[in-house]
Amino acid sequence: MNLALFIPEITLLVIAAIVILLDLFIEQKRWLAQVSISGLVIAGGVTIAMWGGSYPAIFNNMLAVDNFAIFFKMLFLGIAFLVILSSTDYVSKFSKFQGEYYALVLLATLGMMLMAATTNLIAIYIALELTSISLYALVGFLKDKKSTEASLKYLLLGAVASAVLLYGMALIFGFTGKTQLGEIAQVIQSLPPMTLLASPGLLLGIVLLVAGFGFKIAAVPFQMWVPDVYEGAPTPITAYLSVASKAAGFAVILRVFFSAFGLPVWLSLNWGLIFAALAAISMTVGNIIAIPQANIKRMLGYSSIAQAGYLMVGLAAMGMASAENILGQSGVLFFLASYAFTNMGAFIAIIAISNKLNSDLIEDYSGMGKRAPLLALALTLCLISLIGMPPAAGFMAKFYIFNAAIQNGLLWLVIIAVINSVVSAYYYLRVVKVMWLGEAASAEKVPSSGALRLALLLCCIGVLLLGVIPGYAIRLAQLAANIFAY
Amino acid sequence: MVIGLQHYLILSAILFSIGLYGVLAKRNAVIILMCIELMLNAVNITLVAFSRYVVPAMLTGQVFAIFVIVVAAAEAAVGLAIILAIYRGFEDIDVSKIDLLKW
Amino acid sequence: MGMVVSFWILAAVGIIAALGVVLLRNVFRAALSLILCFLIVAGLYVTLSADFLAAVQILVYVGAISVLIILAIMMTREVAQGSPNSRFQIPAFIVAILFLEVLVLTLINTPWPVSSMPPTAPTTAALANSLFGEGGYLLSVEIAAVLLLSAILGAVVLAREK
Numbered sequence: 001m002n003l004a005l006f007i008p009e010i011t012l013l014v015i016a017a018i019v020i021l022l023d024l025f026i027e028q029k030r031w032l033a034q035v036s037i038s039g040l041v042i043a044g045g046v047t048i049a050m051w052g053g054s055y056p057a058i059f060n061n062m063l064a065v066d067n068f069a070i071f072f073k074m075l076f077l078g079i080a081f082l083v084i085l086s087s088t089d090y091v092s093k094f095s096k097f098q099g100e101y102y103a104l105v106l107l108a109t110l111g112m113m114l115m116a117a118t119t120n121l122i123a124i125y126i127a128l129e130l131t132s133i134s135l136y137a138l139v140g141f142l143k144d145k146k147s148t149e150a151s152l153k154y155l156l157l158g159a160v161a162s163a164v165l166l167y168g169m170a171l172i173f174g175f176t177g178k179t180q181l182g183e184i185a186q187v188i189q190s191l192p193p194m195t196l197l198a199s200p201g202l203l204l205g206i207v208l209l210v211a212g213f214g215f216k217i218a219a220v221p222f223q224m225w226v227p228d229v230y231e232g233a234p235t236p237i238t239a240y241l242s243v244a245s246k247a248a249g250f251a252v253i254l255r256v257f258f259s260a261f262g263l264p265v266w267l268s269l270n271w272g273l274i275f276a277a278l279a280a281i282s283m284t285v286g287n288i289i290a291i292p293q294a295n296i297k298r299m300l301g302y303s304s305i306a307q308a309g310y311l312m313v314g315l316a317a318m319g320m321a322s323a324e325n326i327l328g329q330s331g332v333l334f335f336l337a338s339y340a341f342t343n344m345g346a347f348i349a350i351i352a353i354s355n356k357l358n359s360d361l362i363e364d365y366s367g368m369g370k371r372a373p374l375l376a377l378a379l380t381l382c383l384i385s386l387i388g389m390p391p392a393a394g395f396m397a398k399f400y401i402f403n404a405a406i407q408n409g410l411l412w413l414v415i416i417a418v419i420n421s422v423v424s425a426y427y428y429l430r431v432v433k434v435m436w437l438g439e440a441a442s443a444e445k446v447p448s449s450g451a452l453r454l455a456l457l458l459c460c461i462g463v464l465l466l467g468v469i470p471g472y473a474i475r476l477a478q479l480a481a482n483i484f485a486y
Numbered sequence: 487m488v489i490g491l492q493h494y495l496i497l498s499a500i501l502f503s504i505g506l507y508g509v510l511a512k513r514n515a516v517i518i519l520m521c522i523e524l525m526l527n528a529v530n531i532t533l534v535a536f537s538r539y540v541v542p543a544m545l546t547g548q549v550f551a552i553f554v555i556v557v558a559a560a561e562a563a564v565g566l567a568i569i570l571a572i573y574r575g576f577e578d579i580d581v582s583k584i585d586l587l588k589w
Numbered sequence: 590m591g592m593v594v595s596f597w598i599l600a601a602v603g604i605i606a607a608l609g610v611v612l613l614r615n616v617f618r619a620a621l622s623l624i625l626c627f628l629i630v631a632g633l634y635v636t637l638s639a640d641f642l643a644a645v646q647i648l649v650y651v652g653a654i655s656v657l658i659i660l661a662i663m664m665t666r667e668v669a670q671g672s673p674n675s676r677f678q679i680p681a682f683i684v685a686i687l688f689l690e691v692l693v694l695t696l697i698n699t700p701w702p703v704s705s706m707p708p709t710a711p712t713t714a715a716l717a718n719s720l721f722g723e724g725g726y727l728l729s730v731e732i733a734a735v736l737l738l739s740a741i742l743g744a745v746v747l748a749r750e751k
Contacts, residue, residue, distance in 0.1 A: 013735060020742070059728035100746050107739045114732060122550050123729045129557045130736040136564055137743025140571070148575065151747070152568045156518050159561050160509050163525040166554065167502065170529050170547075174495075174536035174701055179546055201699030204691065489596045491703055494637070495696040497600045501607050501626075503689035508611035510681030513673050516661055520610055520623050523654060527630045538637040540701060542708045548642050549719055549726055555649050556733050560740035562654050566661040567748035573665040574750070 005050070005058050005065045008043040008073060009110055015039025016106040023099025033088045033451075036102040037081060040109075044077040052479070061180065062120040064483075071333060071480035072116035072251045079244045079340055080109040085455040086348045087236040089355060094141075101141060105240070108134035112244055116251035119259065121169045121179040124252060125162075128216070131248060132158050135241060139233040150232025157225045158215065165212020171205030172260075181259040189263050196267070203270070206261060210274055213256075216249030217308045220282040230301035235354065238297055239347030242304045247336045250311060254329060258318065258484050265322075272319015275312045276413050283309030283420040291427045296350060297360045299427060303386060304343065306424060311335055313413055314401045318484075320408040327404035329481035334474055335401050338393035338466045342385040345459030349379035352448040352456070362431055367440025375446060376435045378460050383428040385463050388421050393466035400474065494535035502528035515572075519565045526558045596636055603629035616662055616672050624655045638708040641716055 003010075016039075019032050026032075047070055055065040083105060091098050111131030118124050136158065140151025173179055176187040188196070196202065214222040230238045261267055286306030293299035311332055318328030350360070352375055357364050369376045385392030388399075398421065402414045448456075466473050501524060508521030530551045537547025606629060609622030627650040634643035675681075709715050719725045 060724050060726075062726070062728045096749070097746050100742050104739065104742055104746075107735060107742075110735065111732075111739075118728070120726075120729070122553055122726060123732060125550075126553055126557065126729050126732040126736060129560070130732055130739060133560055133564055133736060133743055134739045136568075137739070137746055140568055140747050143571065143575065143747075145575075148568060148572050148747075152515060152565075152572060155561070155565050155568060156509075156515065156522070159519075159522045159565070160506075160525070162557075163502075163505075163522060163529060166526070166529045167532070170532045170536065170550075171695075173547065173550065174532070174540055175699065177536075177541045177544075177546075177702060179550065195700065199699050200695040201701070204695045487593060489593050489636075491701055492696060493596060493600075494633070496693055497603065497633075499689060499692040499696060500604055503685045503692070504604070504607040504611055506688060507681050507685035510684060511674050511678045512611065513675045514616065516616060516658065516665070517610075517619060517672050520619065520658060523650075523658075524607055524610060524623065524626060527627065527650070531630060531633055534634055534637050534639050534642060536701075538639070538708050539703050542704055542706045545709060545712060545715055545719055548639050548712060548716060549729075551639075551642055552645060552716070552720075553726075553729055553733060555645060557736065559649055559654055560736055562657055564740055564743045564747065566657050567744040569661055570664060571747050 002055070002058060005055055006063070008047045008077075009113060011039055011043040011046065012106050012110045012113070016103040016110070019103045019106070020099050029092065029098045030088065032099050032102050033084055033091070036084050036106060039106065040077050040081045040084070044074065044081070047073045047077065057119065061182075062123050063114070063117050064119050065117070066483045067480045068251075068255070068483045069117035071476065072247065073113045075247055075337060075340060076109050076112045076116070076244055079240065079247075079344065080105060082344045082348070082455045082458065083236050083240045083244075085451045086239070086344075086351055087234075088451045089449050090234060090236055090351065097141070101138070104134045104138050108138065108240070109244070112248035112251075115248045116255070119181045119255065121173065121181070124256070125166065125169060128165075128252070129162060131245065132162065135237075135245060138237045139229055139241070141237065142232075142234050146232035147234070148232075150229045154225050154229045161212050161215035161222065164208050168205045168208025168212060171201050171208065175199065175202045175205065181256060184260040185262065188261070188267070193264065193266075196264070206271055207274070209256065210271070210278070213249050213253050214278065217246050217253070217311070218305050219278050219308050219312060220285045220305060223282070223286070223305045226301045226305055227298045230304075231295060231297050231360070235297065235347060235351045238301075239344055239351075242300065242347070243340045243343050246304065246308060246311075247340065250315075250332055250336060253315060254318075254332060254484075257315070258329070262484075268319045270319075272316050275319060276316035276410060279309045279312035279316055280413060280416050281309070282306065282312065283417060287420050287424045287427075290424070293427070294362055295360050296362050296365070296431065299362070299431075300343070300346060300350075303424065303428070306420065307339055307343075307386070309420070310398060310401065310417060311339075313405050313410070313417055316410055316413060317401070317404040317408045320410060321404075325408070326478065326481045326484050327407060328401075329484050330474070330477040331397075331401035331404040333477035333480055334466075334470070335397040337473060337477070338385070338397040338463070341459050341462030341466065342382050342392070342394055345456060345463060346379060346382035346386065348452060348456045348459060349375050349382065352452050353379075353446055355448070356444075356446045362434060364441070365431065365435050366438030367435070368446070369436040370440050371442075371444065372446035372448075375448065375456070378456050379435065380432050381460055381463055383432055385467065387425045387428050389425075391464065391467045393463045393470070396467055396470040491535055491539040494531055498528045498531040498535070501525075501531070515569050519562065519569075523558060523562065526554055530554055592636060595632070599629050599632045599636070603633070614672055617659075619672060620655070620658050620662060623658070624651060627651050627655065638710050638712070640711055641713045
């Protein structure tokens with residue numbers, strides 16, 4: 001076994017331990033953020049160096065080191081980098097536990113990286129729980145009323161969801177006798193079609209898996225935790241949840257459903273239809289409930305439910321597609337990357353603004369265009385990208401994923417999605433209108449720290465780059481999705 | 487009558503459903519946490535039964551069950567820490583008045 | 590014969606204990622009922638010839654998790670508040686019954702690939718091999734270690750005062 005392929009994960013773990021220990025000894029707590037960031041940079045560098053190589057899976061074939069895993073590792077490391085940059089101001093106000101905050105962010109990132117790379121049901125379950133438990137603690141980090149309540153709610157619902165997921169895994173294990181995704185696929189494909197048709201156990205297992213993972217990606221009807229948790233959690237963690245946790249959920253879904261249940265065709269058609277239905281419901285419910293929201297974090301919470309719906313259009317296309325067509329998969333990957341930049345950017349702007357205002361109400365953003373023109377401009381760009389208008393990344397992402405769906409005969413779903421995009425423009429643009437046309441409550445400027453500005457700048461560059469010259473990123477997504485072509 | 491795989495599976499399904507009912511119907515956070523433990527135990531019975539009857543030579547299901555026990559312990563620890571924090575910090579949040587299904 | 594009798598006794602007591610968890614009004618009694626249920630599960634593991642797992646079940650669940658739960662009940666004076674039902678009691682009942690029905694129908698109608706081989710016994714050495722040995726689940730063991738670290742950090746952060 002080649003442990004060199006495990007260096008990114010080991011780096012994160014070691015840095016997390018160093019951060020906890022360092023917290024005991026040093027007075028200058030800002031070093032903690034810098035150590036964490038340097039760890040992320042090292043891990044990222046090693047990961048990038050692995051791109052494109054064809055390495056064997058390690059740990060008895062349980063940890064794949066393919067382009068798909070590396071794509072997601074880069075994504076998670078990048079998101080964690082932005083989260084830590086945007087947390088520094090926020091965390092410096094804590095009197096205690098600053099080291100633990102960064103360590104938990106690093107451990108959650110480690111869990112997500114493992115989720116994207118493991119090919120074994122047992123390891124997937126443990127990695128998912130590593131991510132979840134770190135996130136439960138991070139959500140409750142503020143220790144005020146809302147935050148603690150949010151954390152409790154997230155933990156209880158998350159635990160129920162993981163119990164359901166586990167039941168699904170148990171049924172699939174019972175039906176095939178295997179936990180390794182590739183071996184499960186072999187067993188399923190070797191069975192005669194009539195046996196499969198007469199085996200509701202496998203189908204129920206798949207449905208329970210969809211429910212369990214649906215919680216992670218916040219799809220309707222498994223979304224009830226989203227608004228309260230998004231509102232109560234520290235804002236950088238809300239950003240982290242909305243972007244990274246969702247991406248990790250999609251990474252697992254892509255790998256599990258394609259590697260284990262990709263064939264025979266009628267099976268993949270079945271789960272493709274499940275995802276199509278969930279996509280339609282999630283988009284519609286998320287967008288409609290987002291309209292009357294007064295709190296911007298809650299609004300973005302519901303918007304993230306709708307975005308999960310658009311992403312599931314890609315999953316549905318993947319279920320409907322033949323094996324050589326990887327448009328759906330690469331569409332999901334590209335959408336996740338552009339969504340990561342966009343939503344992180346929006347939340348970083350919100351962090352900067354609410355640092356000053358101490359409020360997350362949309363009406364308090366009135367006149368922000370005059371008080372903080374650059375912040376308002378960045379937030380506007382991100383909101384436009386969330387709607388899916390050019391020249392932002394969101395446009396290309398939606399275009400790509402809807403195209404994949406149309407090619408695979410899901411025109412009805414795309415029509416629903418486009419109508420939803422129009423509806424969503426209403427509540428996104430309302431924020432833009434309040435910021436630029438509203439009267440400012442005071443003429444005071446909104447200050448922001450260098451770290452926040454750097455993080456926001458990176459996000460905006462990402463949004464514009466992916467929107468204007470998407471070719472390179474699309475190529476990356478296609479290479480990563482190539483592991484799915486037979 | 488011989489006891490076989492299906493007996494264990496159905497027993498586990500009953501326990502799981504009782505746990506599910508408790509999670510949805512109860513408002514006391516500690517009770518909900520207890521019901522979650524019940525659900526995880528039910529899944530463990532399924533796993534061990536499959537391990538015994540489907541792959542008796544491999545023990546895969548038992549290995550899975552060990553990891554589930556690890557996770558259950560970790561979840562219980564974090565969950566009870568949150569409940570303690572709520573109780574100590576804010577007398578005005580009643581842990582027994584939590585509606586999980588509020589939208 | 591002994592196997593059959595012990596299964597039915599364990600099953601009956603287990604279901605009654607599980608019902609006790611959700612039906613008893615007193616939180617402390619519900620917790621005791623849950624502990625009984627944990628013990629029953631350990632008994633079921635013995636009938637499934639999972640001896641090591643039965644020991645782990647008693648050590649971790651009966652020994653550790655039960656104590657945690659009882660501690661939490663004592664420290665938060667939960668007993669006084671009882672175990673109230675939410676507004677969703679009836680929908681919850683319907684959902685649980687429907688779910689059970691679907692599960693049972695599925696479990697009965699699926700041709701599980703049952704093997705006629707005798708079970709491995711004793712399991713301790715074999716389990717150690719499949720956890721740590723060649724071709725084993727070493728990756729999961731390592732992730733579990735990190736998970737425990739993260740749970741300790743989380744519990745300390747959340748339970749300590751501000």
